[in-house]
Amino acid sequence: MEKNRFYEDLSLILSRTHKASIVIGLLLLLLVFFCWKIQILDHKKYWTQAEANRTRESVILAPRGLITDRNDVILAENTASFKASIIRENCRDYDQSLAQVGRLLEISPEDLKTRITKYESLPLFRPIVVKDNLDLKDVSRIESRRLELPELIVETDPRRYYAFGSLAAHVIGYMQELSAPELKSEAYPDRSLGDMVGRTGVEKQYESILVGADGRRLEIVDSQGRGRGETSRSEPTPGRDIQLSLDFDLQRKATQLLEGREGAIVILDPRSGEMLALASFPTYDPNKFVTRFSPQEWMDLINREDHPLENRAIRGLYAPGSIFKLTMALGALNAGVITEQTSFFCAGSVHFYGRAFNCWQRGGHGALTLTDAIRHSCNVYFYNVGRRLGIDRIAESALMLGLGEKTGIDLPGEKEGLVPTVEWSRSVRKSDWYPGETISVSIGQGPLVVTPIQIAVHTALVANRGRGVIPRLLLTSGSSQDRPATKAAGGTPGEKIRPDCFETVIRGMWKSVNQEGTGRGAKVDGFDVCGKTGSTQLISRERAEKLGKEIKTHSWFTGFAPRDNPQVVVTVLVEYGGMGGATAAPLAKELFALYKEKNDRPAID
Amino acid sequence: MIDRRLIENIDWFLIGLLVLNSLLGVVVIYSASHYVPGNYHWRQLIFLGASLLALLIILLIDYKVLMTFSFYFYGAVVFVLLLMLLFSRFISKGSWIRLRYFQIQPSELAKIAIILVLAQLFAEYKRSHVSGAAVVASSGLVALPFLLVALQPDLGTAVSFLPLLLGSLILAGLRRRAMIWILILAIFAGIAGWNFYLKDYQKNRLATVVFPSRDPQGSGYHILQSKIAIGSGGFLGKGFARGSQSQLKFLPARHTDFVFSVIGEEFGFLGVVGVLLLYYLFLWRLFRSAAKSRDRAGVYITFMVSLMIAFQLLVNVAMVIGIFPIVGIPLPLISYGGSSLLANFLGVGLVLNVKMRRFANI
Numbered sequence: 001m002e003k004n005r006f007y008e009d010l011s012l013i014l015s016r017t018h019k020a021s022i023v024i025g026l027l028l029l030l031l032v033f034f035c036w037k038i039q040i041l042d043h044k045k046y047w048t049q050a051e052a053n054r055t056r057e058s059v060i061l062a063p064r065g066l067i068t069d070r071n072d073v074i075l076a077e078n079t080a081s082f083k084a085s086i087i088r089e090n091c092r093d094y095d096q097s098l099a100q101v102g103r104l105l106e107i108s109p110e111d112l113k114t115r116i117t118k119y120e121s122l123p124l125f126r127p128i129v130v131k132d133n134l135d136l137k138d139v140s141r142i143e144s145r146r147l148e149l150p151e152l153i154v155e156t157d158p159r160r161y162y163a164f165g166s167l168a169a170h171v172i173g174y175m176q177e178l179s180a181p182e183l184k185s186e187a188y189p190d191r192s193l194g195d196m197v198g199r200t201g202v203e204k205q206y207e208s209i210l211v212g213a214d215g216r217r218l219e220i221v222d223s224q225g226r227g228r229g230e231t232s233r234s235e236p237t238p239g240r241d242i243q244l245s246l247d248f249d250l251q252r253k254a255t256q257l258l259e260g261r262e263g264a265i266v267i268l269d270p271r272s273g274e275m276l277a278l279a280s281f282p283t284y285d286p287n288k289f290v291t292r293f294s295p296q297e298w299m300d301l302i303n304r305e306d307h308p309l310e311n312r313a314i315r316g317l318y319a320p321g322s323i324f325k326l327t328m329a330l331g332a333l334n335a336g337v338i339t340e341q342t343s344f345f346c347a348g349s350v351h352f353y354g355r356a357f358n359c360w361q362r363g364g365h366g367a368l369t370l371t372d373a374i375r376h377s378c379n380v381y382f383y384n385v386g387r388r389l390g391i392d393r394i395a396e397s398a399l400m401l402g403l404g405e406k407t408g409i410d411l412p413g414e415k416e417g418l419v420p421t422v423e424w425s426r427s428v429r430k431s432d433w434y435p436g437e438t439i440s441v442s443i444g445q446g447p448l449v450v451t452p453i454q455i456a457v458h459t460a461l462v463a464n465r466g467r468g469v470i471p472r473l474l475l476t477s478g479s480s481q482d483r484p485a486t487k488a489a490g491g492t493p494g495e496k497i498r499p500d501c502f503e504t505v506i507r508g509m510w511k512s513v514n515q516e517g518t519g520r521g522a523k524v525d526g527f528d529v530c531g532k533t534g535s536t537q538l539i540s541r542e543r544a545e546k547l548g549k550e551i552k553t554h555s556w557f558t559g560f561a562p563r564d565n566p567q568v569v570v571t572v573l574v575e576y577g578g579m580g581g582a583t584a585a586p587l588a589k590e591l592f593a594l595y596k597e598k599n600d601r602p603a604i605d
Numbered sequence: 606m607i608d609r610r611l612i613e614n615i616d617w618f619l620i621g622l623l624v625l626n627s628l629l630g631v632v633v634i635y636s637a638s639h640y641v642p643g644n645y646h647w648r649q650l651i652f653l654g655a656s657l658l659a660l661l662i663i664l665l666i667d668y669k670v671l672m673t674f675s676f677y678f679y680g681a682v683v684f685v686l687l688l689m690l691l692f693s694r695f696i697s698k699g700s701w702i703r704l705r706y707f708q709i710q711p712s713e714l715a716k717i718a719i720i721l722v723l724a725q726l727f728a729e730y731k732r733s734h735v736s737g738a739a740v741v742a743s744s745g746l747v748a749l750p751f752l753l754v755a756l757q758p759d760l761g762t763a764v765s766f767l768p769l770l771l772g773s774l775i776l777a778g779l780r781r782r783a784m785i786w787i788l789i790l791a792i793f794a795g796i797a798g799w800n801f802y803l804k805d806y807q808k809n810r811l812a813t814v815v816f817p818s819r820d821p822q823g824s825g826y827h828i829l830q831s832k833i834a835i836g837s838g839g840f841l842g843k844g845f846a847r848g849s850q851s852q853l854k855f856l857p858a859r860h861t862d863f864v865f866s867v868i869g870e871e872f873g874f875l876g877v878v879g880v881l882l883l884y885y886l887f888l889w890r891l892f893r894s895a896a897k898s899r900d901r902a903g904v905y906i907t908f909m910v911s912l913m914i915a916f917q918l919l920v921n922v923a924m925v926i927g928i929f930p931i932v933g934i935p936l937p938l939i940s941y942g943g944s945s946l947l948a949n950f951l952g953v954g955l956v957l958n959v960k961m962r963r964f965a966n967i
Contacts, residue, residue, distance in 0.1 A: 010904055012733060013776045014896055017908045020775060021892035023789070024915045028885055031922045032878060038836045038926055039874040046836025053833065054849040222853040 056221045059192065062212030063158045065239035067172060067202060069248040070274075070475055074163060076172055076203070081159035082134040084142055085127030086116065090151035101152055104141060105131045111295075118180075119194070127153060129194060132290075160196065160290045164248070166283040167255045170311040171246060171275075171411070171473065173201020174286035190214075196290065200311070202244065202473060204412050209477050212239030242477040245274035253594050254279035257587045262306055263555075263574035264313035264452040266471075267591060270460035270566045273469030275409070277591075278453075280316075282308040314414040317449040318573060321534030322377045322518075322580065323556050324398075324444030326462060326505055328385050329370060331397025333501040337388040340504045343369045346380035353436050357383050360535070374508025375517035377533060379443050386442025391433060394441055395421040400496060402468060403450050407457045409471040417454055420447040445537060456571035459558045462509075463530075463566035465502040506530050510563055513585075521585030522559055524592045531559020531570075531588065533580030552576040557584035561592050568595045614961040615664070616894065622887040623938070623953050627653050627946065629880065630864070630939035636846040637859035637867045638941070645860050645941050652943035656950035663954040667962060671955075672728065672902060675721035679746070682718040685711045686753040693757075710944035712754040712762040717951045719766060720909045722746055723773045728902035735777035743773055761933030768916040772909045796928055827857045828927045835869030835877075835926060842873030860941040862933060865925045880939075881922075888915050891953070894960050903959035910952035914938075 038046065067076035084105055091097040098116075102109045112130060119128045131138070134154065142154050160175050162168075175196040182188055188197065190213070197211075198204035215236035247267075254265040258281035267277035284301060301308065310316065320327075332338045348364035349356045359365065359379040365372075373381035386394060398404060404419030418424075420441065425433040429447070440446035450458075453471060461468045509530035512519035519531040534556030555577025560569045570588045577583035631653065635646035663671075671678075689702065689711065701708040723743055730739060747770040755763040779785065834850035837843070846852065848870035851859050856866055869877050891911040898904045914937045921936040923929035935942055937949050 008731075008901065010898070010901060012778075013901065013904050013908075016776050016778070017892060017895040017904065017911075020772070020908070020912065021889070024888065024892070024912075024919070025885065027919050028881060028888075031919065031926070032881060034923075034926050034928055035835065035869065035874060035877045038832060039838055039869065039877065040840060042836050043839045046833045047839065049833045050837035050850055050855075053830075053855050054853050220853075222855075 054220055054222075056219050058217050058219065060215035060217055060233075060236045061158055062214045062236035063238045064160060064212060065210040066241040067210070068241065068243050069246040069251070070243065070276075071248065072243070073248040075168055075244070075246070075248070076160060076162050078158040079161040080156050081132060082139050083129050083155050083157055084131040084134055084138065085129050085153050085155055087124075087127050087151050087153060088116070089124035092151075097149065097151055100149060101130065104145065104149075104152070105138065107131060127155060129155075133159075160287075162286045164252070165285045165287060167252050168246065168248070168279075169201075169283045169286045170280040170313065171201055171244070171251070171278050172286060173203035173205075174199050174284075174289035175203055176289050199289070200309075200413065201411060202242070205410050206242055206474065206477070209242055210239040213237040240477055243475040244473045245269070245272075245276065245475045246278070246473065247276045247598070249598060250277040250591060250594060251279060253277075253591060255281065255283065257590060258574070261574050261577065262312070263572070263577065264311075264316055265573075265587070265591070266313050266452050266456035266569075266571040267595070268456055268460060268469075268471050268569050270463040270469060270560055270569050273457075273460070273471045274475065275471050275473045276568065276595075278311075278313050278411075278473075280310070280312040282306050284308045311411070311413065312573070312575075313452045314409060314411055316451060316573070317415060317417055318452070318554055318556075318575075319446070319448060319536040320403075320444040320450045320455060321536035321554065321556055322379075322444055323450075323455055323532055323534035323558055324441075324448065325374060325377065325382050326509070326532055327398050327401050327403065327458070328382050328389070328394065328442055329374060329505045329508065330401065330462070330497055330501050331393060332385045332389050333370075333504060334397065334497045335389060335393055338370060338385060340370050343367050344373070344381045344384045346378050348380075350380045350383055352383065352387060352439055353434075355436060357439050370504060371508040371511055374505065374532065375511035375515060377512070377518045382442045383439050386438055389442075391420070391422060391438040391441065394438065395419050397497075398448075401461060402458050403448075403454055407451075407453050407471050409453055410473050414453070415451055417450040418447060444534060452571050452573045455556070455558050455573075456569050459560055459571060460566075460569045462502060462505060463560035463569060465499050465506075466497055506563060508532075509559065513559065518579075518581040519557065519559065519585050521581050522557060522589040522592065524561070524589055524596060527592055527596045528562040528564070529559050529589075529592050530561065530563050531557055531585065533557050533585055535578070535580045552578045553580075555583035556580045557588045559588055559592075561596075567599070568592070570595075610964075611961050614963065616890070616957055616960050619887070619890050619894070619953065619957065619960075620660075622883070622890060623950070624653070624657065626883060626887055626938040627656075629883070630936075630941075632845075633864055633867055633871075633939060634860045634941045636848075636871060637851050637856075637864060639846065640852065648943075649941050649946070652946050655943070656947045659947060660950045660954035660957070663951055664958050664961065666958075668903065668906060668955060668958045669962075671958075672721055672725045675718065675725045678718040679722040682711060682715045683750055683753065686715065686750060686757075690753055690756055710762070710942075712750075712757070712759060713944035713948040714951075715750045715754065716766065716769065716913060716948050717955070719747060719750060719769050720906060720913070720952065720955065723769060723909065724902045724905040727773055727777055727905050728900070730777055730901070733778050735774055735779060739777060740774065743770060743777075759933060764932060765913065765917055765920075765934055768912045769909050772912040773905060776905055776908055796923075827863070827931060830855045830857065831863055831866040831925045832927045834863075834866040838870040838873045838876075840874045842869075842871045842876050845871055847871060862921065862931075862935055862940060863925050864940045865922055865936050868939075869925075884918060888918075891956060894956050897960045897963045899959075899963045903963075906959050907956045910956050913952055914949060 063078045066074055068074050086101060098109055098112050102112050107130065115130055116128055122128065139154055142152055162172060176199045178188060178191055178195050178197050183191060191197065198207045203210065213236060216234045218232045250267050254267060254277040258265060258279055261281060263281055265277060265279040268275050345367045346359050346365035348362050349358045357379070365376050365378045368376065368378050368381050398419045404417055406414045406416045422433040425431060437446050441448050457469060457471055509532050511517050513522050513529045513531045518533040522529050522531050535553040536556065537553050538551055555574040557580050558571040560566045570591045572584040572587045574583050631646050631649050634649050638645040701710055723746065726743055726746065747766050751763045751766050830850060834848060834856050837850065843849070848867060850856050850870050851867045856863050859867055868880055888911060891907070891914065895904045895907040898907055917934050917937045920929060920932065920934045924931055924934065935945050938946065
């Protein structure tokens with residue numbers, strides 16, 4: 001640059017501009033490198049994210065299968081319900097919006113916040129349910145504020161509805177939302193947060209039949225979550241209906257009879273094992289679970305002393321008391337330690353192993369044969385039988401007759417009870433078996449415990465003269481493979497007992513009801529009811545007298561009818577009900593009578 | 606005042622690159638906003654015409670003359686910024702003054718005033734290294750408008766004053782070269798820390814602490830959506846006006862600060878490299894113009910204008926690809942916005958002004 005000679009020398013600062021421009025160039029190159037990384041190396045990741053951004057998958061809920069009784073009375077159905085949901089993405093000011101929504105729906109902001117926090121992991125555009133079962137007033141209030149509160153929307157949902165509420169709560173069970181840990185487990189592969197699932201009862205047992213498959217809808221959406229057209233859609237597959245063997249008339253009657261008491265009633269058909277009624281009281285309203293409890297309501301329910309959620313029919317463990325005399329009689333007859341004619345003398349009490357064992361009849365029954373011992377439920381007679389039989393043979397026949405193991409009813413959570421043996425005493429209880437305990441077990445006391453359903457199945461086995469049944473609730477479900485397995489033919493343990501043993505015991509049971517025995521309260525004219533009462537002592541009579549107050553016994557009755565062609569088994573347990581003959585037997589009578597009346601009536605169609 | 610020789614010496618190539626880059630901006634703005642009301646592309650085209658006119662007008666006046674009035678310009682700008690701060694409720698909204706038909710952003714035009722006043726300050730500064738007094742004087746001149754703008758609060762624009770100060774000090778000769786290296790190292794350390802060390806929520810917190818004027822809730826979302834847009838563009842892009850991120854409004858500030866993301870999404874890596882190449886050509890031409898200056902002040906002006914544009918480009922791109930916190934700095938020439946466009950055109954106008962008057966005493 002020749003001309004520059006006329007001007008001042010700028011070479012120093014020019015070289016500085018030059019260097020700076022090189023630095024700028026290098027930085028530009030660096031930016032190109034970063035773009036290359038994002039656009040070429042990580043392209044796939046961002047492409048996927050962009051696709052997820054612009055498409056929204058929404059679920060079309062599949063209606064759950066109906067549950068009906070054997071006469072097509074609908075026990076569980078689906079109704080539409082309105083629910084209010086928040087779309088967080090549309091909130092202008094999160095806290096303010098929560099306050100407004102809370103005021104509108106009358107929910108405290110804390111509850112609202114807790115609820116939303118629970119679903120934080122969902123994408124922002126997914127609605128979060130904040131209030132269920134809106135009434136029309138709520139719906140119109142929300143709709144009128146659509147513009148002010150774009151984040152609050154009303155959705156409709158198929159909702160589980162139990163028309164009869166608490167009347168069959170323990171059989172049907174209830175539904176609850178899946179919890180976050182459950183969603184992660186393998187048990188619920190296709191479910192998502194907020195889905196309801198059967199928690200107990202038939203709803204849980206047959207979840208896979210009832211549930212159906214939700215449909216999916218894929219939409220293109222903009223950043224405001226507004227739909228810009230559907231790209232694909234798969235229709236939901238409704239769940240399949242199931243029909244239960246329950247007879248709702250009997251079920252309702254059974255529940256109503258228990259009203260005001262604590263106890264359980266089981267009615268089944270001994271021919272097939274079909275359950276006709278299964279009632280447990282106190283009960284609860286399963287609809288409450290669908291509509292979501294307030295935390296307070298839930299705590300009240302689970303902390304109640306009388307445990308309404310517990311299904312006493314399959315989970316309540318009770319000493320069988322005198323009901324066990326049936327088992328004793330069968331075991332002893334079969335083992336040959338007694339015959340029908342064997343007689344013992346009852347003087348009101350008897351001394352074994354250095355202590356006195358009382359009969360419930362203080363004056364004693366005098367000399368009795370087996371059938372009369374069953375009829376009058378004489379303790380002394382069975383103390384003697386028990387002493388002859390010994391604990392191991394008692395346990396053997398009890399197990400053979402279905403006690404001490406689950407009956408296999410198609411309900412979750414069944415308990416198996418306990419039939420004590422010497423072995424059990426050593427390994428579990430860690431103490432020796434005392435001979436006196438054998439005497440207690442002989443009349444169904446001691447460590448022996450059973451569930452009402454076990455007693456019902458036991459009774460069915462007696463009624464069938466040795467053929468055992470598996471109780472089941474499911475009648476049809478539209479597909480045959482869902483039927484619960486039935487015991488392999490010929491393999492029922494009860495058949496190891498000679499048929500004539502059953503006839504003897506049944507005669508005693510018949511006498512008990514029909515010949516002024518302890519079970520006379522269950523007598524139904526023209527129906528030939530055979531039954532046995534039980535009153536289980538919770539504390540010894542001496543101790544009760546010492547305490548100076550009356551502790552009532554658990555009251556049992558189990559029976560079947562008619563005698564020669566058994567069609568129905570009824571088992572009643574009333575906690576603290578007093579004497580079996582006084583409390584449980586009359587309840588059973590009503591149920592036998594209702595069954596008879598229904599079956600005598602000619603079918604209308 | 607102006608004669609044929611001057612017109613012959615105008616760098617039409619530089620003007621061509623300038624207008625080409627700006628027209629590219631109009632196209633991308635159309636793609637990013639044609640589906641919303643506002644006609645941003647037409648408005649940007651009008652701004653482009655007006656800015657070009659302003660550029661040609663500024664060529665009429667010798668930059669030496671402009672420099673002699675530089676303290677008045679500077680004073681006027683500072684006065685307006687001060688008024689905006691004091692009476693913000695009546696005349697302005699943040700960094701904007703609302704006029705009848707449009708808004709202007711005086712802080713953008715402040716850059717030109719700062720460039721002129723710094724050039725004036727260093728015009729006769731012939732030492733090989735900068736003195737303490739000069740550092741204090743120049744820093745003070747920049748610090749005053751910096752604070753006024755930062756308080757508006759518009760940290761992005763305020764920060765873009767800093768390269769002007771840095772540029773003038775570099776030319777005047779920072780004594781310790783090490784300082785430059787430390788600065789570069791600091792930038793690298795910052796970038797590395799941002800990308801590899803800090804967790805997302807920490808970044809968000811940092812962003813909230815350091816850049817409170819930006820939407821704190823949204824910053825993480827913005828960076829993410831911007832990266833998704835650019836990354837999903839891939840090599841060839843999704844095509845003009847066909848980017849799902851921008852068309853479906855997932856991208857924030859699509860036609861303004863995040864316009865580069867739209868380029869990345871719709872034109873892909875190829876488009877990004879193309880745009881940056883065009884930019885590089887433009888910047889190279891700007892930087893090289895320094896050699897065509899007849900005096901020291903001209904070199905200062907040219908260098909500061911070049912740095913001003915280069916800095917905004919680098920920071921904006923770094924910001925939208927997520928390696929720099931989100932500060933409100935637009936992509937020069939391409940982002941929608943009249944004041945920014947006008948400031949950049951006036952800057953380039955100054956460079957052309959210096960260049961066409963490189964032969965003394967005409």
